[in-house]
Amino acid sequence: MAYVRMDGITKFYPESNVLANKSVDFEVEQIEIHALVGENGAGKTTLMKILYGLELPDQGKIFIRGREAEIRNPLDANSLGIGMVHQHFRLIPQFTITENTVLGNEPRRKGIFFDRDKAEQSVRGVMEEYGFDLDPGQKVSSLTVGQMQLVEIIKILYRRADILILDEPTSVLTEQQIHKLFDTLEKLTDMGKTIIIITHKLGEVKTVSQRVTVMRKGEVVAVRDTVDVDEKELSRLMVGKSVIFQFKREPMKADKVVLELQNVTVEEKGKESPLLENVNLKVHTGEVLGVAGVGGNGLQEIEDVVTGLCTTYEGRMIHLGEDISHRSSMELRKRGMAYVPADRLCRGSCLESSVLENMIVANHHSFLTGGVLRQGETFEYAKELTERYSISGDLRVPIGTLSGGNIQKVILARELALKSDCIVFSEPTWGLDVASSEFIYEKILEIRKAGVGVLLISSNLDEILGLADTLIVLYRGRIVGQFPNNQDLSKELVGEYMMGLRDDFSQGEQHA
Ligand SMILES: Nc1ncnc2c1ncn2[C@@H]1O[C@H](COP(=O)(O)OP(=O)(O)OP(=O)(O)O)[C@@H](O)[C@H]1O
Numbered sequence: 001m002a003y004v005r006m007d008g009i010t011k012f013y014p015e016s017n018v019l020a021n022k023s024v025d026f027e028v029e030q031i032e033i034h035a036l037v038g039e040n041g042a043g044k045t046t047l048m049k050i051l052y053g054l055e056l057p058d059q060g061k062i063f064i065r066g067r068e069a070e071i072r073n074p075l076d077a078n079s080l081g082i083g084m085v086h087q088h089f090r091l092i093p094q095f096t097i098t099e100n101t102v103l104g105n106e107p108r109r110k111g112i113f114f115d116r117d118k119a120e121q122s123v124r125g126v127m128e129e130y131g132f133d134l135d136p137g138q139k140v141s142s143l144t145v146g147q148m149q150l151v152e153i154i155k156i157l158y159r160r161a162d163i164l165i166l167d168e169p170t171s172v173l174t175e176q177q178i179h180k181l182f183d184t185l186e187k188l189t190d191m192g193k194t195i196i197i198i199t200h201k202l203g204e205v206k207t208v209s210q211r212v213t214v215m216r217k218g219e220v221v222a223v224r225d226t227v228d229v230d231e232k233e234l235s236r237l238m239v240g241k242s243v244i245f246q247f248k249r250e251p252m253k254a255d256k257v258v259l260e261l262q263n264v265t266v267e268e269k270g271k272e273s274p275l276l277e278n279v280n281l282k283v284h285t286g287e288v289l290g291v292a293g294v295g296g297n298g299l300q301e302i303e304d305v306v307t308g309l310c311t312t313y314e315g316r317m318i319h320l321g322e323d324i325s326h327r328s329s330m331e332l333r334k335r336g337m338a339y340v341p342a343d344r345l346c347r348g349s350c351l352e353s354s355v356l357e358n359m360i361v362a363n364h365h366s367f368l369t370g371g372v373l374r375q376g377e378t379f380e381y382a383k384e385l386t387e388r389y390s391i392s393g394d395l396r397v398p399i400g401t402l403s404g405g406n407i408q409k410v411i412l413a414r415e416l417a418l419k420s421d422c423i424v425f426s427e428p429t430w431g432l433d434v435a436s437s438e439f440i441y442e443k444i445l446e447i448r449k450a451g452v453g454v455l456l457i458s459s460n461l462d463e464i465l466g467l468a469d470t471l472i473v474l475y476r477g478r479i480v481g482q483f484p485n486n487q488d489l490s491k492e493l494v495g496e497y498m499m500g501l502r503d504d505f506s507q508g509e510q511h512a
Pocket residue numbers: 013014015016017018019020038039040041042043044045046047295430431432
C-alpha cells in the first residue's frame with residue numbers, strides 16, 4: 001500500500017487556459033525520498049499544491065496511509081502530517097527563527113498571550129531532535145539562504161509533518177549547502193519521514209532519491225527506481241520526442257550585427273560561481289537568436305543585461321556598432337530597443353493603469369502638444385492597435401483586468417510600434433493559451449522577415465526550436481552549446497545540453 005497515493009488528478013486553470021494536470025497518478029512509499037521531475041510548466045508544483053491543499057483538483061482522489069483524504073486547505077494537509085516548503089521562501093526576515101517557525105501556530109499563555117519561552121523551548125526541542133545547529137533567537141535576515149531553507153524545514157517539522165514536500169529546494173543553494181541539505185533529508189528518512197522533492201537537476205535525482213516520477217506537459221510519463229535510470233534517459237523522458245512543429249521560415253538574411261554581448265560576466269555577492277560567465281552572442285538583422293535553458297541557469301540574467309536592468313556586469317554590450325555597456329534601461333529605451341519581458345505583470349505593464357495608457361507609455365511624447373496629451377489621437381491610435389492585434393477588452397479599464405493573453409498582446413503592440421531594429425522577448429508565451437501563443441509566434445516571424453534582430457530567451461524548448469535560426473544553450477550561467485537550428489538538431493540533443501549532460505565549451509573559448 002502506497003503511503004501517499006494520488007489517483008487520476010486533473011486540474012484546469014481557466015485563467016491561463018492550461019490543463020496543468022491530466023489524470024495524474026502519483027504514488028510515494030513510506031520512508032522514501034521520491035523525486036518529481038519535469039521541465040518548466042510540466043505541472044509539478046500544481047500537483048504538490050493539490051496534495052498540500054493549496055489548490056483543489058477538478059477530478060481525482062487522494063489516499064494517505066491507505067485512507068481516502070479530503071484535503072481542502074493546508075490545515076487539512078497539516079493534520080494529515082503533510083508539510084510543504086515552497087519554491088520561494090515564505091519567511092519574514094525581521095522575525096527570529098522561533099517566531100517564523102511558530103507563526104500561525106503560536107503557543108499561548110491563558111489562551112491569549114504569545115508564550116515566547118515555550119515557543120523557543122519547543123523550537124529548540126525540534127532542532128535538537130533532528131540535529132539542526134542553529135540559534136532559535138537569531139533573526140532570519142542574518143541567515144544564509146541555506147540556513148533559511150533549513151528554517152522552512154524546521155517549520156514543517158514543528159507542525160509534526162511526516163510527509164515533507166520540497167519544491168525545488170536547491171535552486172538557490174550553493175554546492176556545499178546542497179550537500180548539507182541532502183544529508184539532512186537522508187537523516188530525516190532515517191527517522192521515518194517520507195520526502196517528495198521537486199527538481200530539474202538530474203544529478204540531484206541520482207544522488208538523493210530512491211524513486212523518480214517524470215512529468216511532461218501535465219502528465220506522468222514514467223515512474224522508475226532511480227538506480228535503474230541514467231541521466232540521459234531521464235532527460236529524454238522529460239523533454240519528449242523530437243521537434244513536432246517548425247514554422248515555415250524563409251532563409252534568414254542576416255547581414256549585419258544589431259546586438260552583441262562580449263564576454264559578459266555577472267557575479268553575485270556570496271555566490272561561488274557567477275550567474276553569467278563569459279557569455280558571447282551576436283544577434284543579426286533578420287535573425288531569431290534563441291537562448292535556451294532550464295530556469296535558474298542564467299536566462300533571467302541575460303534578459304536583465306540586454307534590457308539595462310542589470311548594469312553591474314563585466315564585458316561589453318554593442319548595439320549597431322556602438323558600445324552601450326552599462327547603460328540604464330531608460331537609455332536603451334531611448335535608443336529604441338524594444339522589450340517584451342517575462343514578467344509581464346510587474347515589468348511589462350502598470351496593472352492599475354488603463355489599457356490605453358499602457359499602450360502609449362513608450363511613445364506618448366509623440367502625442368504631446370505643449371505638454372498636453374492629444375486625447376482623441378491617442379484613443380484612435382490605441383483603437384487601431386486593439387483591432388490589429390485582436391485585443392478584446394475596453395481601452396479604459398485597468399490592464400490588470402484583462403486575461404494573460406490580452407495583456408501580452410497589449411505589450412507586444414506597444415513594443416512593436418517602436419519600430420526597433422532589435423527586440424528582446426523573454427518567455428513570450430509563458431502561461432498563454434495555444435491561440436495567443438500562435439499569434440505571438442506569427443508576430444515574431446513577421447518582424448524577423450522585416451529584418452529586425454530578435455533575441456528570444458525561453459525555457460520552452462518547442463518554442464525555441466520552432467522559431468530560432470540559431471540557438472545557444474545556457475547551463476549554470478555558461479554557454480554550453482551553440483548550433484544553427486536545422487533538421488539535424490534534435491530536441492533530445494538540445495535537452496541533454498540543457499540538463500548539463502553535454503558541454504562543448506568546458507575548456508576552450510566560445511565562438512560567437
Ligand atoms: N495559478 C495559476 N493560474 C493559471 N495558470 C497556472 C497557475 N499555476 C500554474 N499555471 C499553469 O499551469 C502549468 C503548470 O504549472 P506548474 O507551476 O505546476 O509547473 P511546474 O512543473 O512546477 O513548472 P516549474 O518547473 O517552472 O516550476 C503552467 O502552464 C502554468 O502556466
